[in-house]
Amino acid sequence: MVPFVALAACLFAQAPVTKPIQIPGVPAAAKQPTVTVTPQIPPAPPPQVAPDKVVIQVGAEKITAAQLERIVNALPEQYRNAAKGPARRQFAENIVKIKLLAQEARRRKLDQSPQFQTQVAFQEENLLAGLLFQDLAANAKFQEADLSKYYDAHKADYEQVRAKHILIRFKGSPVGLKPGEKDLTEEEALAKAQEIRQKLLAGGDFDAIAKQESDDPGTAQRGGELGFFRHGQMVPAFEQAAFAQAPGKVGEPVKSQFGYHLILVEERQAKSLDEVRPQIEKQLRPEAAQKAIEDLKNQTTVVVDSTYFGPAQ
Secondary structure (H helix, E strand, O other): OOOHHHHHOOOOOOOOOOEOOOOOOOOOOOOOOOEOOOOOOOOOOOOOOOOOOEEEEEOOEEEEHHHHHHHHHOOOHHHHHHHHOOOHHHHHHHHHHHHHHHHHHHHOOHHHOHHHHHHHHHHHHHHHHHHHHHHHHHOOOOOHHHHHHHHHHOHHHHEEEEEEEEEEOOOOOOOOOOOOOOOOOHHHHHHHHHHHHHHHHOOOOHHHHHHHHOOOOOOHHHOOEEEEEEOOOOOHHHHHHHHHOOOOOEOOOEEEOOEEEEEEEEEEEEOOHHHHHHHHHHHHHHHHHHHHHHHHHHOOOOOOOHHHHOOOO
16 A cells, blocks of 8 residues: 555645734834734644544445554654644545545555565665664764764854844935935934934933934834844844843944844843753754764675776765
8 A cells, every 4th residue: 555654645734823023123122014924724623532443444345543643643743743733634635536446446456566566675675764763863962072062153043132233224225214304315324323323322311312313213212122043033233243142231323124123132041051952952862863874884794896886975
């Protein structure tokens, strides 16, 4: 019979959801244009039934609720979720099609053909190899030194800052010009940003000045508040300045394609190794499984005829 994993590829994607589409590089809290997609209403979950209840029958062949659950749980996660939810009925219809075709193939004795026997044998080994890979990854053990090394190399992934900003736009900025506002040149915008910074350094209220002066329509009325953000969520110049800046200080104006930003970092957070240990182990498990496979290969006599297959890559 055709593996049910192949069947899963036929499942339609899960229903779309309504969500804003953010312009890459624009501060996350800025007002963004949105594209709205009406979500489909997912079907109700299946009723609770006895495990031995027959839920699919094709000819004389029956599938109980428990057997169906095992089939679904064997699918890759992205298909498993669909088969349990929005694609539940389609999944059942596909099982019926496979059963019908398989029964007819057996009636025609196609299961006795050399082609079928070869495919079955290879598919069995393929499935076993996949199960072993999963087992190696799930049971991988890590030295503390390996976890620390990974953490040190990826510290940026576990850092975030909370900041406010005041944006002074200039000509050519994708940010719209406020009614009655002059379209400043870059030089004029920089001079204005520096003037505002001096007011802030002299004790000016950041929130009040942001509400009055900032050209960011999405944050101005919140006093320039951006909330927490991680690496990769802001335009490069803004991100670099924000993560390098000391909390509580208003840095020099930072130029981006949107204008000049005055940034006030309110808080900086960095998760410790202990906090992200499960996440790091999850990242390392496939690599550990691959290494175990390489070790197994090195312990086994393996010959690949180079005159037939060509040299190793």
